[in-house]
Amino acid sequence: MSIMKQLKEFTIPFVGLKQGKHHFEYQIDNAFFEHFEYEDFNDSSVKVDVIFNKKETLLELNFKISGFLNINCDITNEAYNQEISNEFNLIVKFGEEFNDEEIDILILPHGEYEINIQQYIYEYIVLSIPTKRIHPGVEDGTLDSEILKKLEELSPKLKENKEDEEETDPRWNTLKKLLTDK
Known part of the structure; x- marks a missing residue:
């Protein structure tokens, strides 16, 4: 992860959570993307549901993304609402040092007590956009x-x-x- 300022609401202090499943819900709009200096969307309204499963030796996170991004068509440059819906899993293990080289496995150093998931939410939303952005009216x-x-x-x-x-x-x-x- 970059040295970017972490948004507090996306930090989960897991050390205080009981073992088992915990539910977190986030409403994402353009202010979130501005934080990443990503200005590809005219507007956005995306709901992110995170099921955070704390186990004895690892953490499992399931991200469900749904909503729309208002983007411009590649062909006509007309703005339209692109529905997005996707699901991603992330496994958090503990090891000697931080490692986020795997797309679906994060290794945190032993002794960490919280995880910030803003980067994952950002990447998962951007990955949910079709590679060809085509206004439904074109099709x-x-x-x-x-x-x-x-x-x-x-x-x-x-x-x-x-x-x-x-x-x-x-x-x-x-x-x-x-x-x-x-």
Whole structure:
């Protein structure tokens, strides 16, 4: 994790928790992403449910993410709400030194008494965005956009008549005749 200031509400002091499952709920909006200097979203409203299971020698965290991110379409640049829904697991073990090289395993040094999960929430939300951001109106044809009209104009037209497709060089016709004249 970076040296970024940790937001207190995302720090879980697990040393005081009893063994078993504990539920944490977070409502994420743009202020959260501004903290990470990430300004890709016009707006956001994401609910994060965390089931924190404290076991004798390790911690299990299950993150459930649901909500929307208002982002711009890659094709038209029109803003739209992208629904997101995802689930991630994180195992926290204890060892000699801090290690977060594995995507789903975190090793905290022995003696740690709290964990801050803001970086994980941030990464899990960003990973939930489809790689291609396409306005639903582009896919179903309901979006009325100048950019789409221009793209339509510039795209090569498909030939509608199959016979046109088979139009060949007339010199081949003589050769074709040889095949059929047997």
